[in-house]
Amino acid sequence: MARLSTCTLIAAIMLCAFAAMPSLAGNALREKGKPATISGSPLTVTPSRDWNRLAISPGKKTELWTLDGENLNDVTFFAGIEPGKPLVREVSKKRKPLPKFTSNTLLVEVPELLEGTYRASKDIATFTVSGAKPDRFLEHDGIRFTYDYVDEDALPRRGEGRAALIKGLLYMATYDAPRLHYYDRTLEDFHALTDAAKLN
């Protein structure tokens, strides 16, 4: 009897663990033409070519997509970041807090928020926002910006981000790749992917 109840308990714990961490389900293929929901949010993307969704994700409301591996081309979706929350998971809320998205963050400050998040989480100093202009994203007024940075592996990377503030939530997609070769090669795919994103 005691044994049975222990088994039930273990099964229950495992079930809870799986339910709490859907991202542990493993890497998955995101097939061409099939709408994919991002992290259980209203954000849906219909890719125009096959993509990989990685099992790892930097935060609760984020998803990581790639073609050749996250170090070579990495698209991160931030699907509805709430005010008071950081963009990615904090290693230590107390000792190493990350900058938070707030209800009074302006669209023009979104690149600064991403910059602060990269700098604080990676302990890097080389990050520059190279451009920012108004652009539509998810059929709302948004921002499109570009940036350059050098990660701890000393490889210069370039990135582009598109963001919009919708009903007080931050929706953003960023694309990061090594400046040499990979950035230019996958940029069009990123544009096609984000153009095909919409809110349900």
Added chain:
Amino acid sequence: MKRSRIALTAAALIMPTLASGAPAATKSAPPPPPYAGVYQPRGVDEIGIWRDEDEEERQLSNSPLVIRDEALNSYVKGVLCTAVGPDRCKAARIYILRTPVFNATMAPNGTMRVFTGLLLRMRSEAELAAVLGHEFGHFESRHGLNRFKAARSGTDLLSWAAVLTSMSGSYQSQSSFNSLQLSVYGGLFHYQRDNEREADLLGLGYLNASTLRPQAASQVWQNVMGEAEASASARGLKKPRFDAIAFTASHPPDAERAAYLSALASPEGASRDDGAARYAKAISSWLPLFLDDQIKLNDFGASEYIITMLSSGGWTAPLWCARGDLYRARGNQRDLVAAAEFYNNAVALDPKLPEAQRGLGLALLKTGRVSEGKAALSRYLALKPDAPDAAMIGMLTAKDS
């Protein structure tokens, strides 16, 4: 190995005196050991380590993180030469890395890495010389090689002990093995800390014999403690302990270092120049960038401490602007009001600083002072028409709201 044992014994003899209290005021750190000139690695271990480091240095020299400003590099090299002497300093090749942490390292083959976070925190040539001298002390005493050998002996011992324990299979021997493991690891960490103490004393020895003020060495650690305390307090953490360390700590406690460096600094040196003005001048063109790199790390207390420290020489427009950025990034309403005030101070000192106008405009917009905010943003665009975010800011100034 023999040399390191002598050094260790010496350190072991000196350390209890240091820990138990300040030594007599007449004592000062011993003069540095004689320098042997251009050194070539000897023995298979040292040659191997140097080869590894040579390879690392080849990559480092091409790294995009290296700051290649000739004036800054020759200044830092000059400070090292003032500290350790023109003959010794030829052995070092300095690379200034744009990394926002307080650190410097020196590899066994003479590669010295100086991080920009260190340059931001130093207040005088003497403080920088104290840190560079410490790192040079590691190099000259071949601490890297000695630690490698110590780690190898320790883990060799543990491997053999593990084999014997598994052959015996008794609880008694397993328990002895666990104790041995703790002792060996504890011993290795302790050895590393003793190396750090020895390097501290060597660094101070160089400084005592130089033309700079040796009391600055202790000041470095007092500043480090001040910053750590400010950082913890702003984050609502407990006050850090500076007198105690963990089992695995790589360095002696900061308070101990500050105490012995102060006690062993040559009293005659107290009246010497610390080169604060020369230092400030040498890094002035880089300071706004280094400060910006620090502020964006989201460490409010530490950044505020550094800004206050830098402002002791008088407030400048970039300093006010940096403080505004710091408060605006934290973003509470009270911070935004404070930020607007700091940006205003910056604008009063230098109306042509575009970043101050931008920060002022955004802070004012977010505190409801829309028309003033738009005016500041328009001034930003006029000062920097080709700013990367010109189109976004342009939209804010044009929009009716």
